[in-house]
Amino acid sequence: MKYNIGIAGAGVAGLAAGILLQQAGHQVTMLEARSVAGGRIQSLVMNGFHVEAGPEFIHGNAKETIRLLKKYNIPFVPCDGKMYTAFNGHFQEEEEMITGWQDLLEQMQNLKMDLPFGEFLNKYFPGAEHKDLRHSAVGFAEGFDLVDIKTASTKALAIEWLAGESGQYRISVGYYSLIQSMEKEFISAGGKILFHHAVESVDCSLKDIRVYVKGLQPFVMDKFLICLPVGMLNPSATTFEGITFNPPPEQLNTFAQIGFGSVIKLVTIWKSSFWKTQIPDAHFIFSNGFIPTWWTQFPLDLPILTGWLGGPGAEILSHEPDEFFLEQALETLSAVFSKTVSELKNILFDFKVFNWRKEMWSGGAYSYATVKSFQSKVSSLKSWQSRMYFAGEAIYEGAHPGTVESALVSGLEAANLLLAEI
Numbered sequence: 199m200k201y202n203i204g205i206a207g208a209g210v211a212g213l214a215a216g217i218l219l220q221q222a223g224h225q226v227t228m229l230e231a232r233s234v235a236g237g238r239i240q241s242l243v244m245n246g247f248h249v250e251a252g253p254e255f256i257h258g259n260a261k262e263t264i265r266l267l268k269k270y271n272i273p274f275v276p277c278d279g280k281m282y283t284a285f286n287g288h289f290q291e292e293e294e295m296i297t298g299w300q301d302l303l304e305q306m307q308n309l310k311m312d313l314p315f316g317e318f319l320n321k322y323f324p325g326a327e328h329k330d331l332r333h334s335a336v337g338f339a340e341g342f343d344l345v346d347i348k349t350a351s352t353k354a355l356a357i358e359w360l361a362g363e364s365g366q367y368r369i370s371v372g373y374y375s376l377i378q379s380m381e382k383e384f385i386s387a388g389g390k391i392l393f394h395h396a397v398e399s400v401d402c403s404l405k406d407i408r409v410y411v412k413g414l415q416p417f418v419m420d421k422f423l424i425c426l427p428v429g430m431l432n433p434s435a436t437t438f439e440g441i442t443f444n445p446p447p448e449q450l451n452t453f454a455q456i457g458f459g460s461v462i463k464l465v466t467i468w469k470s471s472f473w474k475t476q477i478p479d480a481h482f483i484f485s486n487g488f489i490p491t492w493w494t495q496f497p498l499d500l501p502i503l504t505g506w507l508g509g510p511g512a513e514i515l516s517h518e519p520d521e522f523f524l525e526q527a528l529e530t531l532s533a534v535f536s537k538t539v540s541e542l543k544n545i546l547f548d549f550k551v552f553n554w555r556k557e558m559w560s561g562g563a564y565s566y567a568t569v570k571s572f573q574s575k576v577s578s579l580k581s582w583q584s585r586m587y588f589a590g591e592a593i594y595e596g597a598h599p600g601t602v603e604s605a606l607v608s609g610l611e612a613a614n615l616l617l618a619e620i
């Protein structure tokens with residue numbers, strides 16, 4: 199039997215699920231709030247340079263992402279530059295991001311009962327002798343995983359950190375090329391995407407599922423797959439209104455426990471790659487400034503430095519205007535490269551701030567497991583009464599949380615479950 203299947207959200211999770219379901223012989227209609235597909239994957243061109251507002255890296259062992267890039271012949275290049283810590287024009291090459299990292303991982307691996315990461319650090323690495331390790335571990339968890347250490351699951355962080363990374367890659371023609379290829383495959387298979395269709399509510403109280411979009415008659419579906427950012431299912435996590443359900447599926451209580459982190463990503467374009475005289479092979483530069491993490495486009499020779507402020511700091515300051523972040527960035531870079539702010543202003547060509555908490559239809563950057571959501575095994579909650587399904591980067595447990603890989607895996611798993619349940 200051919201089913202009429204709706205999907206909310208044409209991000210990478212929705213597209214992965216849509217291709218599979220459409221190719222399995224069903225009619226799939228995607229309802230997407232934005233005017234384009236891709237969700238958090240947004241590549242743009244600034245002064246002739248490809249720039250990523252959202253994801254930029256492929257983590258080496260992200261199997262599904264790499265499988266798709268190969269399938270669509272999208273080239274990706276290794277980012278094999280060096281890491282430096284910097285202050286006042288002095289740079290030190292770092293092999294390990296955190297001194298004592300192996301001891302930390304071992305203790306995390308041996309943890310019997312899950313704890314919020316902040317409590318874990320205080321319990322197992324107390325006192326003055328571990329001050330630096332605690333400081334660096336908090337910085338990494340907040341900056342990279344965007345967590346609130348008061349609630350984040352240590353066990354979930356351990357799964358990710360212990361898996362490690364076998365290299366990092368980037369798509370020089372832009373991450374969006376993956377979305378374009380997936381969208382093309384979905385449409386060629388007969389799928390439909392309706393843009394500017396923001397789902398407001400879902401009524402599952404009748405035999406059919408009725409999906410409401412403002413100003414339109416309800417869409418009537420046999421099955422409905424929800425591939426939205428977790429903030430849309432947990433309005434208290436964002437400043438946006440979520441969608442409402444009648445009756446509310448019990449999954450919502452668990453989804454409300456998932457953390458949703460913030461990021462301020464700042465792309466700066468310069469008149470020349472001035473850092474190359476000091477650190478020609480740099481990829482990552484860590485500082486103790488206000489915008490602590492920076493990266494170059496190494497090995498590509500491009501005059502772009504990207505700054506990153508993640509976690510609770512980005513959340514608290516998300517109401518600040520873009521100029522505030524530029525000023526802070528220039529102050530940080532002034533200390534890093536021992537140049538005055540006015541010298542830097544003279545060689546700055548362009549900049550753009552991506553403030554993800556304020557981004558409409560995302561409401562945040564990516565998710566993390568809290569102790570509570572980790573206990574609830576969110577990935578086992580993909581199906582509601584074999585009628586409604588949930589996917590997206592947040593509905594995932596594994597070694598790649600908060601990534602394109604987790605969204606792809608989650609979309610495919612939900613679609614396979616739907617197919618198995620009909």
Ligand SMILES: Cc1cc2nc3c(=O)[nH]c(=O)nc-3n(C[C@H](O)[C@H](O)[C@H](O)COP(=O)(O)OP(=O)(O)OC[C@H]3O[C@@H](n4cnc5c(N)ncnc54)[C@H](O)[C@@H]3O)c2cc1C
Binds near residue numbers: 237560562590
């Ligand atoms: C700044 C930043 C940097 C990142 N860096 C990396 C990285 O380097 N590597 C990596 O692998 N991952 C990275 N990520 C994470 C990655 O981008 C996401 O995990 C992934 O893109 C999420 O895909 P998704 O399909 O689950 O959700 P989304 O991409 O958010 O898709 C959901 C879709 O739902 C739509 N939508 C929302 N509300 C409604 C509604 N009510 N009705 C209809 N449609 C709606 C949205 O418009 C969107 O298209 C980064 C993310 C950010 C923000």
